[in-house]
Amino acid sequence: MKKTIVTIIMLGVMVLSVKAQTPITGQNTQRSNWISTGMPVLLLAPDATASGLGDAGVASTPDAYSAHWNNAKFVQSDLNGSISTTYTPWMRHLGVNDMNLLYLGGFYKINNRHAVALSATYFSLGEIQSTDGEGNDRGTYHPNEFAIDASYSILVTDGLSLGATVRYIRSDLTNGMTLFDGSGYSSTKAANSIAADLGIYYQKEIDQQQEFAVGGFISNLGAKLRYSDDDTDNEFLPANLRLGARYTYNVDSYNKVNVLFDVNKLLVPTPITPGDSASKYYANRAEYHRTGVISGAIKSFYDAPLGFKEEMQELQLSAGVEYWYNGMFAARLGYFYENKYKGGRQYLTVGAGIRYNIFAFDFSYLIPTTTISNNPLTNTLRISLSVNFGKKVSFNKDND
Helix, strand or coil, X not given: CHHHHHHHHHHHHHCXXXXXXXXXXXXXXXXXXXXXCCCHHHHCCCCCCHHHHCCCCCCCCCCCCHHHHCHHHHHHCCCCEEEEEEEEECCHHHCXXXXXXXXXXXXXXXXXXXXXXXXEEEEECCCEEEECCCXXXXXXXXXXXXXXXXXXXXXXXXXXXXXXXXXEEEEECCCCCCEECCCCEECCCCEEEEEEEEEEEEEEECCCCEEEEEEEEEEEEECCEECCCCCCCEECCCCEEEEEEEEEEECCCCEEEEEEEEEEEECCCCCCCCCCCHHHHHHHHHHHHHCCHHHHHHHCCCCCCCCHHHHHHCCEEEEEEEEEECCCEEEEEEEEECCHHHCCCEEEEEEEEEEECCEXXXXXXXXXXXXXXXXXXXXXXXXXXXXXXXXXXXCCCCXX
């Protein structure tokens, strides 16, 4: 059973990135020790706007994708509402043609103090051929994952807002098939979970030309995913802490620049080192799976085997610059950094945006900056379409 579940989880991890490994050549040589989770696709930028800014978005301008970046932003949008969708091809640089990610989201401002939002994410892993231990055909199955969430945002005082989200998650990597684990067949099932997000956002005009914003967001904090009836086989959701800031400078009435910076930290325990023997490894692994969600989130700040040095390596950094001309045309440039021992994803992003009447079109393109092309979106063009409605409104909490 354990081999079966490991196979399933590795399939889930594979869809997010191919992790670079560093071999152990000596006792003092650091090895790769990346953190794996169930359904890692929940961490992927769903829009072409933030993905053109190096995946920086916790304090970006509010839009229909704020459920992913910071749900507290909705109520401070200068629109009454918006609906957006994005289609993302997957692993096209490897010749895969049937894997893709779909996102649909929207929000509505009830008044100047309250806003609600809905969004859905669907990830298709294409068609997979199943065989038995002797290589005989056992048919095909279509693994998929999806999440549906509802958000609420409230303006606490001028410039300061809070947000909350509840999310239903389903990860079906085997369609309930019995899989061969080397010694026999084991039954599997779709994993289900409920998770919550909490956000805080503050923006303030410095003067007529300048504005700054800061935000904090905890996402995907919820029950573990279980792919079988074995309680020892479970995976943490990709609970994540995101902190960031934005600085906006209006050069004149036609030109504007946004500068963004985000820091990410997975709220998941660091994998336990193998130990001196196989029995020690499995004992450590069992302890890892018994760790609770909240205790695991707390431990994630101090449990790295190499101490503070490794904890700092677990931070992911995003930075981006956005230029707007006349509120109609945008150009974006960004960079994402992940330490080589924690996955090694490092890439440059470029993007563009067009606003026409109530419609918004955004594009982004990812360019890896490491020798290993370890991102499933390498050389992939993403396109987002949004429909914005409602007039601009003030943020005065007294004008309900």
